[in-house]
Amino acid sequence: MAPGTWSTFLRRGAIWAFIALELAFFSIAGEFLSVSDKAFMNWDNMLLLLKQSAPLGIIAMGMTLIMVNGNIDLSVGAIFALAAVILLDSMTWPFMAAMGDWSFLLAWVFALLAGVALGALNGFLVWKTGVDAFIITLGAMLGFRGLVFMYNGENPTSHLNWTLVDFAEAQFLGLHTATWFLLVVTAGMWWLMNRTVHGRNAYAIGDNREAAVNAGIRVGPHMMINFMIIGFLAALSAVVFYSESGSVNPNDGMLYELWIITAVVLGGTKLTGGSGSIISTLGGVLAIQILRRGLNHIGADTSTVNLVIGLILIAVLFLDRQLNVKGKEALRI
Amino acid sequence: MTRPALRLENIVKTFPGVRALDGVSFEVLPGEVHALMGENGAGKSTLMKVLGGIHQPNEGRILVGEEPAVMANPLEAKAKGIVFIHQELSLAEELSVAENIYLGELPRKSFGRVDWATLYARTDEILKKLKVGFDARTMVGTLSIANQQMVEIARALTVDAKAVIFDEPTASLTDSEKVVLFEVIDDLKKDGVGIIYISHRMEEIFKITDRISVLRDGEYRGTLVTKETTEDDVTQLMIGRSLDLSRNHEHAEVGDVALEVRGLSCGDLYRDISFEIRRGEVVGFYGLVGAGRTEIAETLFGLRAPSAGQILLDGEEVHLGSPVDAIARGISLVPEDRKGQGLVLGMNCRDNMTLPQVGDLTAGPFVSDGAEIAIFDQYRDKLDIRTPGWRQTVGNLSGGNQQKIVIGKWLSMHPTLLIVDEPTRGIDVGSKSEIHKLIRQLASQGYAVMVISSEMPEVLHVSDRIVAMYHGELIRTFTSDEVTEDSLIQAISGIRTDGGDKAA
Ligand SMILES: Nc1ncnc2c1ncn2[C@@H]1O[C@H](COP(=O)(O)OP(=O)(O)OP(=O)(O)O)[C@@H](O)[C@H]1O
Numbered sequence: 001m002a003p004g005t006w007s008t009f010l011r012r013g014a015i016w017a018f019i020a021l022e023l024a025f026f027s028i029a030g031e032f033l034s035v036s037d038k039a040f041m042n043w044d045n046m047l048l049l050l051k052q053s054a055p056l057g058i059i060a061m062g063m064t065l066i067m068v069n070g071n072i073d074l075s076v077g078a079i080f081a082l083a084a085v086i087l088l089d090s091m092t093w094p095f096m097a098a099m100g101d102w103s104f105l106l107a108w109v110f111a112l113l114a115g116v117a118l119g120a121l122n123g124f125l126v127w128k129t130g131v132d133a134f135i136i137t138l139g140a141m142l143g144f145r146g147l148v149f150m151y152n153g154e155n156p157t158s159h160l161n162w163t164l165v166d167f168a169e170a171q172f173l174g175l176h177t178a179t180w181f182l183l184v185v186t187a188g189m190w191w192l193m194n195r196t197v198h199g200r201n202a203y204a205i206g207d208n209r210e211a212a213v214n215a216g217i218r219v220g221p222h223m224m225i226n227f228m229i230i231g232f233l234a235a236l237s238a239v240v241f242y243s244e245s246g247s248v249n250p251n252d253g254m255l256y257e258l259w260i261i262t263a264v265v266l267g268g269t270k271l272t273g274g275s276g277s278i279i280s281t282l283g284g285v286l287a288i289q290i291l292r293r294g295l296n297h298i299g300a301d302t303s304t305v306n307l308v309i310g311l312i313l314i315a316v317l318f319l320d321r322q323l324n325v326k327g328k329e330a331l332r333i
Numbered sequence: 334m335t336r337p338a339l340r341l342e343n344i345v346k347t348f349p350g351v352r353a354l355d356g357v358s359f360e361v362l363p364g365e366v367h368a369l370m371g372e373n374g375a376g377k378s379t380l381m382k383v384l385g386g387i388h389q390p391n392e393g394r395i396l397v398g399e400e401p402a403v404m405a406n407p408l409e410a411k412a413k414g415i416v417f418i419h420q421e422l423s424l425a426e427e428l429s430v431a432e433n434i435y436l437g438e439l440p441r442k443s444f445g446r447v448d449w450a451t452l453y454a455r456t457d458e459i460l461k462k463l464k465v466g467f468d469a470r471t472m473v474g475t476l477s478i479a480n481q482q483m484v485e486i487a488r489a490l491t492v493d494a495k496a497v498i499f500d501e502p503t504a505s506l507t508d509s510e511k512v513v514l515f516e517v518i519d520d521l522k523k524d525g526v527g528i529i530y531i532s533h534r535m536e537e538i539f540k541i542t543d544r545i546s547v548l549r550d551g552e553y554r555g556t557l558v559t560k561e562t563t564e565d566d567v568t569q570l571m572i573g574r575s576l577d578l579s580r581n582h583e584h585a586e587v588g589d590v591a592l593e594v595r596g597l598s599c600g601d602l603y604r605d606i607s608f609e610i611r612r613g614e615v616v617g618f619y620g621l622v623g624a625g626r627t628e629i630a631e632t633l634f635g636l637r638a639p640s641a642g643q644i645l646l647d648g649e650e651v652h653l654g655s656p657v658d659a660i661a662r663g664i665s666l667v668p669e670d671r672k673g674q675g676l677v678l679g680m681n682c683r684d685n686m687t688l689p690q691v692g693d694l695t696a697g698p699f700v701s702d703g704a705e706i707a708i709f710d711q712y713r714d715k716l717d718i719r720t721p722g723w724r725q726t727v728g729n730l731s732g733g734n735q736q737k738i739v740i741g742k743w744l745s746m747h748p749t750l751l752i753v754d755e756p757t758r759g760i761d762v763g764s765k766s767e768i769h770k771l772i773r774q775l776a777s778q779g780y781a782v783m784v785i786s787s788e789m790p791e792v793l794h795v796s797d798r799i800v801a802m803y804h805g806e807l808i809r810t811f812t813s814d815e816v817t818e819d820s821l822i823q824a825i826s827g828i829r830t831d832g833g834d835k836a837a
């Protein structure tokens with residue numbers, strides 16, 4: 001085994017071990033504390049858990065790419081909300097209404113295009129201004145959210161399309177539509193990051209930007225493409241979620257960026273870039289979702305949930321650091 | 334007469350506050366090895382960065398063959414057949430060797446997929462030529478610095494190059510790796526590739542180059558034909574004076590034992606090491622890369638816990654759990670890898686230099702600017718650091734000047750025991766002799782100095798005693814009177830000869 005392999009294995013495997021631990025804990029604790037009489041590891045409960053992981057999970061895949069690249073995107077929650085508004089509102093436009101039920105396909109296209117465009121704007125600014133992505137997307141987060149409010153004031157935007165609801169609630173091979181979307185996005189992003197030149201360049205740029213520039217990689221356009229991908233995924237997440245619920249509040253998706261970043265970091269992606277894995281991000285997303293559901297299951301309230309997740313995040317990062325130091329044996333002054 | 338493979342004409346390049354290049358012309362012929370020499374900060378790397386498309390010149394032009402060419406970015410330079418092996422390692426540590434070698438031009442299949450089979454096959458072929466002990470899939474971060482350097486060098490073999498630039502490629506290579514590098518250069522030469530070779534090591538320059546061009550303070554000073562010149566001529570052209578490179582120096586007055594190490598071991602890295610260093614004494618540690626010298630230094634600096642043995646400072650046993658302990662006890666380490674370990678590249682010169690003692694330089698609750706600047710000024714003058722001012726970001730300094738900042742940083746701490754690991758790597762001949770003088774001077778002021786070096790002339794020149802190591806074992810300790818080059822070479826190859834007291 002090459003040096004470092006063991007620690008890499010531990011790091012990759014750790015999130016799954018953590019998930020197993022969570023499941024065991026909530027199953028046992030659920031016996032004594034549960035507010036419902038169903039077991040935690042109930043089949044339907046697990047299916048639902050996967051489904052509920054989808055909205056955050058889909059965006060988290062894009063965030064992994066962005067963070068491996070050495071950037072961050074704080075505007076995903078706002079893009080999510082704006083795409084949802086466009087999705088639901090566009091179906092009420094007269095020419096769309098005239099098209100009947102299948103107009104939702106066009107509504108999807110509008111929403112997804114909006115996501116790509118907003119992502120492109122972020123990426124373009126990061127590329128051309130050279131300002132840190134943190135700052136640019138912080139501004140975008142506020143700005144895009146402002147657009148959501150301008151659209152419909154404080155009121156929710158609603159439209160129910162029954163064809164769409166049927167589609168969203170469908171189950172194929174037992175899994176819900178949203179879960180399928182999550183799985184396809186995960187597979188697609190895994191392929192992108194591990195098999196394509198673009199994905200490998202993303203790692204290289206995040207690892208050593210100067211080396212990438214020296215090697216002739218065009219870093220600016222590369223980053224812009226990544227922001228377009230995460231914009232697309234934020235919109236896709238909205239499409240999946242709101243097709244079913246049919247109503248969006250202007251505050252929806254707030255703090256999503258923080259949950260998503262938490263999940264990605266829990267999955268072992270480095271904040272400084274250069275390392276991270278899509279599969280581990282999936283683990284991070286599931287771990288958080290299990291924790292939320294599990295704590296609810298044993299009757300904890302939201303504030304307890306947040307506190308516990310915060311503590312666990314810090315504990316996990318600390319452990320990861322210990323493992324890293326041991327594995328690399330690199331002693332830096 | 335053959336046409337040059339490429340030519341730079343009257344290149345001017347300025348940075349804020351610095352005129353790095355002032356009308357420099359330079360050419361390289363196909364199949365020629367052309368050395369570029371000059372002091373630290375003379376502008377060698379800058380000239381090559383202009384050629385490599387990393388910097389744009391303010392004036393002047395570049396000709397590739399007969400054609401004027403604009404290198405707007407590294408990609409264009411590469412497309413025109415110019416390969417640049419950088420002075421500072423330019424690698425992505427979390428990626429594989431293969432991905433690093435082909436960075437920016439990974440072989441593709443349909444849908445933008447990486448063609449892994451081709452990538453690994455080609456890389457393994459190159460690695461075979463380089464006779465290295467790792468394969469294409471190894472993660473670069475797990476390699477030693479020397480092996481990382483070999484990965485950089487491997488890039489020269491990936492494309493049909495017109496010209497290859499080697500910017501101080503041997504700074505961290507072992508002798509056997511150097512031999513391989515020189516073979517590679519020879520092969521490239523036979524294929525008619527023009528080679529630009531930057532180094533501060535005279536013996537290499539005279540061994541492999543055909544012509545030598547010299548820069549000084551950003552100006553072109555002249556070109557010499559290697560066969561018809563001498564080291565002294567080159568030095569004269571570089572720094573405007575000759576150097577006294579004699580081996581003999583005055584022994585300082587030797588005082589009490591400052592550091593004593595008894596039976597120190599650390600797993601497989603080194604075993605049963607015993608030695609002592611007195612005040613006023615310079616002890617050189619000589620051996621091949623990987624002999625365990627750096628690891629001993631790290632133990633003494635509290636970075637690596639020993640598995641057995643004792644460390645005594647001024648006769649008192651100490652346990653050094655961290656660099657903080659070590660610094661508090663008057664131990665300083667100038668590390669081997671300045672970029673990774675010695676400097677905060679984004680910080681300015683002054684702050685880097687005063688970093689370990691900034692807590693003591695206060696006026697009330699605030700850091701005293703004046704005190705910091707005073708220290709910086711003192712060591713800038715002492716070490717002749719070339720920088721437009723203390724505000725300059727360290728990352729913008731030339732490689733050699735960066736090294737001087739690290740040395741200045743630890744000297745300014747007035748340590749009892751100063752450990753310097755490869756103190757003059759990448760440092761020009763003039764400053765090198767300054768640093769050697771400085772090390773001797775420190776000894777005469779009563780400091781105990783431990784010098785780790787892979788350069789024989791250096792250990793011979795500065796040391797009062799020399800410890801020879803081989804594969805983690807202390808083979809023999811020589812005094813400077815008894816040591817000969819031959820006996821030293823034998824010792825670091827693991828051959829024990831009689832006559833030395835092993836545990837000195
Ligand atoms: N990006 C930059 N910004 C500002 N100044 C710079 C920059 N790059 C180089 N310089 C300055 O230009 C001068 C020439 O530096 P250069 O790196 O070319 O020296 P060098 O001859 O390669 O030296 P060494 O032997 O130490 O590597 C130095 O004074 C350096 O501080």
Ligand SMILES: [Mg+2]
Pocket residue numbers: 377378379420500731732
């Ligand atoms: Mg240089």
